[in-house]
Amino acid sequence: MTIPAGSAIPHDQRLALCKALRSQIRKQRRALSAEFQQQASTAAAARLLAVIDAQPKIQQVALYFSCDGELDTSPLFAALWQRGIKTCLPVLHPFNRGHLLFLHYHADSPMRQNRFGIAEPLLDIRHLVLPTQLDMIVTPLVAFDNQGNRMGMGGGFYDRTLANPHVSALAVGYAHDCQHHEQLPLAEWDIPLPLIVTPNRLINNH
Ligand SMILES: Nc1ncnc2c1ncn2[C@@H]1O[C@H](COP(=O)(O)OP(=O)(O)O)[C@@H](O)[C@H]1O
Ligand SMILES: [Mg+2]
Known part of the structure; x- marks a missing residue:
């Protein structure tokens, strides 16, 4: 199905399109071999590190823990720690549903599984980093x-984080090339990302 350019599509039609697209792309992503994943993560990390190295003011970066065939962020964590850059991970807000908190994360941080089965730092207010203190947010x-434009898993978590006008972090989408799609079924609350990094491309819409 194609979407007429610039037109809003009805809510249920958008949901159905999103559902089909999510399932198709997630299946493709999970089918990538371990060797492909490894090479992809090294190539994408080099591309993103070139951006970070060109901006010395980037001192606190939020990343994510990869799952479900997502582009592996582990080479990035290692390289950022080597540079003395502080890394953070998202944590589901305990009572403000749909919102994320960001906590400082290092190799020894105590972790737990959240309700989506994703590992997150144990909520400890001493390790809280406000989204306004982040210099870069790398989003899955x-x-x-x-x-x-970005389509997530359907929770709208990063849309809410980036909707905060006080958040000045450079938001970067980090993904495999096969996750590109020409006509995303977008909604009015979707917030586009100024930068997308893949193993083969850097899409700059700054
Ligand atoms: N800034 C926001 N404020 C309030 N609700 C939001 C905001 N951004 C997204 N949402 C809600 O989050 C839900 C999921 O958003 P969606 O964009 O479909 O998910 P995703 O971005 O994860 O693909 C939507 O039902 C939408 O109403
Ligand atoms: Mg969205």
């Missing part, structure tokens, strides 16, 4: 387009 995603 299911699909992206050349304009930097």
Whole structure:
């Protein structure tokens, strides 16, 4: 099904399109071999590190823990720690549903599984980093387009974080090339990303 350019599509139609697209891309992503994943993560890390190295003011970076065939962030964590850059991970807000907190994360941080089965740092207020203190937010995603539009897993978590006008972090989508999709079924609350990094491309819409 194609979406007429610039037109809003009805809510249920958008949900159905999102559901089908998520399932198709997640299946493709999970089918990538371990060797492909390894090479992809090294190539994408080098591309993103070139951006970070060009901006010395980047001192606190939020990343994610990869699952479900997502582009592996472990080479990035290692390289950022080597540079003395502080890394954070998202934590589901305990009572403000749909919102994320960010906690400082290092190799020895105590972790727990959240309700999506994703590992997150144990909530400890001493390790809280406000989203306004972050210099870069590297977001996972299911699909992206050349304009930097992002489709996530359907929780709207990063849309809410980035909707905060006080958040000045550079938001970067981090994904496999096969997650590109030309016509994303977008909604008015979707916030585009100024930068998308894949193993083969850097899409800059700054
Ligand atoms: N800034 C926001 N404020 C309130 N609700 C939001 C905001 N951003 C997204 N949402 C809600 O989050 C839900 C999921 O958003 P969606 O964009 O479909 O998910 P995702 O970005 O994870 O693909 C939507 O039902 C939407 O109403
Ligand atoms: Mg969205």
